[in-house]
Amino acid sequence: MTMPPPTVGSELPAFTVTVSARTMCDWALYLRDPNPIHLDPDFVRARGLGDRVINQGPANLAYIINMLAGAFPGARIASLESRFVDNAYDGDRLTAGGRVVETDGRQAICDVWLTADGDRPIIQGRAVILPPP
Numbered sequence: 001m002t003m004p005p006p007t008v009g010s011e012l013p014a015f016t017v018t019v020s021a022r023t024m025c026d027w028a029l030y031l032r033d034p035n036p037i038h039l040d041p042d043f044v045r046a047r048g049l050g051d052r053v054i055n056q057g058p059a060n061l062a063y064i065i066n067m068l069a070g071a072f073p074g075a076r077i078a079s080l081e082s083r084f085v086d087n088a089y090d091g092d093r094l095t096a097g098g099r100v101v102e103t104d105g106r107q108a109i110c111d112v113w114l115t116a117d118g119d120r121p122i123i124q125g126r127a128v129i130l131p132p133p
Contacts, residue, residue: 012098
């Protein structure tokens with residue numbers, strides 16, 4: 001089944017996940033990132049960064065990529081620009097979303113974002129999507 005071509009203004013289906021300290025431990029292994037801000041709430045607290053461990057940036061970006069893969073099955077992400085605007089913490093419910101802002105029949109340009117608990121921006125960006133080969 002093929003999807004209809006995207007139309008300017010259409011919202012992309014959201015991808016939602018709740019992050020946990022346990023998954024941050026897994027991500028730390030996968031990414032070879034032993035930074036204690038992802039593993040030790042006392043370290044986070046001592047640095048004045050809050051009371052909960054902080055999710056890895058690459059994991060946050062992966063949630064946007066998962067959202068794009070679901071919205072455009074078989075398509076290719078030609079580019080993805082992102083700006084990290086806040087941290088995601090243990091227990092945050094993250095939602096990756098997007099909106100088509102331009103299309104010319106051969107590509108779709110989408111604003112993309114990741115928010116925590118519905119309204120706190122974590123990542124803002126733009127993706128260029130090419131149709132499946």
